[in-house]
Amino acid sequence: MTAMLRMRISSAFFNGTHLRLLTCLSLAVVLLPPYLLFGGNSARTRSTERERGHRMTERTSILTERIQSIQVCTGTGKGVSCEKESVSGSVSQRACVYCGARVVLNPITDAYHIVHGPIGCASYTWDIRGSLSSGSELYRNSFSTDLREKDIIFGGEKKLWAAIQELMVKETPTPKLIFVYATCIVGVIGDDVTAVCKKAEDTYEIRVIPVFSPGFSGTKSTGYKIACDALTRLMLPYREQPKQFGVNILGDYNLAGEMWIIRNYLRRIGVPVIATITGDARFETLIQAPSATLNIVQCAGSSTYLANRMEAEFGVPYIKVSFFGVEDTTASICRIADALGISAIRTKAEEFVREETERVIPILRKYRPRLEGKRAAIFVGGGFKAISLMRQFRELGIQTVVVGTQTGKKDEYEILAQLADPETVILDDANPAELEQFMIEKKADILVGGVKERPLAYKLGIAFCDHNHERKHALGGFDGIENFVKEINLSINNPVWRYLDKE
């Protein structure tokens, strides 16, 4: 009954358009307010559902304010509205400005990361991401000024200064670099964090960089930008140094050692790596970054801004790359060789890529029959990764039916729309309700996402692959392709699913 009603309404609503029926149906769910979908029977429908003990599949789970952020990919839409603040009251999967700044800077291994604020912001970001280090483990500790009520009233500057002094005088090893993160409340109580940092720099002759990241001052992307500004500030005094042949890797955080894999590839084609920003980074290498020939940008969402600033300040050009999947990894390595303009490197690159492709193709071939025809949902942080994942799924014969990001950019959504099938749903800053609705509607077999999405997928009986901070196997490069396909296979073909009574 309800389905028929929905169809009728949606046909009327889209009178004159050429949208296909299925698309109409999904759009109806998306666009129509509840009273149109349910008529006057909304309450009754719900209670009957509840009596039957069924979940409310008819529940309208899209807020009107969110409609612009969802697109069913017909190719005729106006594109996804993105880069906006989250709607109040939504169970957003997004984090805050501080979180954005912290995740970018956290992998700098030999720095003290002092969180200036109440304890929570430090507790929640203690060793949050699996960024690996080949040297110092300092960054895996949690430092906080743990502001209390009296600090809120009388100001927290004294405590911050005491904190820095205690680290400088009483603990070893003596740091060369300190980041001071100003959280929500510090902005409000008006601590002069810059002055304290300046005083510390002068007193101890080290770098003490303030990171102004009050959670409310934008989105997680704003935090990325603030972190990039902090990095630029760190590098600026070292701008006058002789250029050397080599690249900086930007936007790789060495999760599960992925940066090491990429670094190794570059070594094999004869490209030296000068600084890694920020995976496995250390103070001494970071300050050499201005001397590089080229920046290669892996996580475009967090680091394009830095690449632009480095181009403007130090004259280092950049290219965007992605090392997820055969297609993107191959293209990226060749593009790096091209950008450097040395034919010997190009030849080596081609040879390397051919060898590696020949190595991984049989692996993909082995797993493809077990995965072909499956349907994937993607919900990741940045748009660039989503694009790579869509391509990677295509290589495996898996169709992407839902794709969303937390902080994707307009141009990225356009690429996603081009890659997508006609029925693919594209979402910006999705919340669990939307993810749930579209994963069920589009019959997704696997979700690729982060920690907050994992239990959601499992509860729905949908397989899951963590492509975020909690990934335990490298998913980047040719090595990562094998891990990725194994993880997908393991989750989709998990024997426990047979005990699940899915309708």
Added chain:
Amino acid sequence: MLDMTTKDIKERSGITINPCKTCEPVGAMFCALGVHKCMPHSHGSQGCSSYHRTVLTRHFKEPAIATSSSFTEGASVFGGRSNLNTAVKNIFDMYDPDIIAVHTTCLSETIGDDVGSYILDMEIPEGKYVIHASTPSYEGSHIQGFSNMMMGFINYLSKQTGTKTGITALFPGWVNPGDCRELKAIAKAMEVPVTMFPDFDNTMDSPMTGHFEYYGAGGTPIPEIGRLGDASSVIALGKFASGESFDLMQKKFHISGASLPMPVGIALTDRYIMALRKISKKEVPSGLEAERGRLVDLLMDATSYTYKKTVAIFGDPDIVYSLTSLCLEMGMIPRYVVTGTPKSEFETLTRELIDSYNLEETCEVKADTDLFWLHQKIKNDEVDLLLGSSYGKYIAKAEDIPFVRAGFPVLDRYGATIQSVCGYKGGVYLAEKIIDALLSRYDRDVADEDFECVL
């Protein structure tokens, strides 16, 4: 790992290193997840809600659903009233909870948002509720936030009609779903009808069905919280999470009862059962007596491996106090007993507990400290076992100490939230884990000629 930790301990006034607590709002969010069809709402920046949900998800391996006011620059200048109004409307429209439990954050507290009055002025749909608790992150710890939210529910919802319900209010404190089940099972065995509040059984450990429900089948029903004012008695477990709500029940509704530590181990479970017995006036059933007997038996059997073993216990005050009690019962020496929660009462109570065992060895008890301090202490005087949350794993690795996980959060192991550490059964579960950790270490380190199959 943790190479920076020095042996030399110096007084610190500015820097906290490796905290042993987190902020109030996450406690409020967790508490609210123990109420049926309740949506916890974080009145602050987006990140707060996201972080709390993440840590709860990582601990329980369950979706932790909560909403946020998503503060912007504007809201932090002009106040968060309109954000809250929009949020409440959107939440009822979209997620259809029966109640929204709003908690504040450091930001909304500092800019002076008067959430209570916002709620009074708000249009709330018929039959639905919006309540709030003040949880400034710069006070107390997550345990205080939990306590504040409990009192928020009681203050908003609980009424007194004068007709006693004959039901006992049972406050479990900050526990896992498995604990809730065991505590209810014991009350049932003692024939005491209870309203458990909050109740995480079947909310933070929902069974796998292939469906995702925003609201689990469990959680304390709102009408039952409403009737708490007419409860016949109250048993509050966990001094620091439930104690203030116990006082509130006495003060507001003149309901008396018992405020007890979390019932872990023999003596503390005995106290819980005696409190129930005082209410029901029934004999302790043979089943429970047998469970007790088995725990005593187990501790006796393993004594030679646990006696005089030193242990460092850290985490939240209630669980740490009760774990200390169990360790003492096992003949162990609680060398360091530590919480990050700033409550000096923790030191007094734990000190009394330890003193009652007349140990020759010195034991240090400290509240309002961090794990860096504990690590420094251990560097100076080693322990045989470490007992606490996942954040102890760095110390355990650095110092090569056997480590048993208990308390919150446990981020790197699976299954513990379904189990109970409370009651005699919980004692058996914990004791087994402790004995196993000690003996595994013994087997690992023992010389080949001393390696034996039978221990």
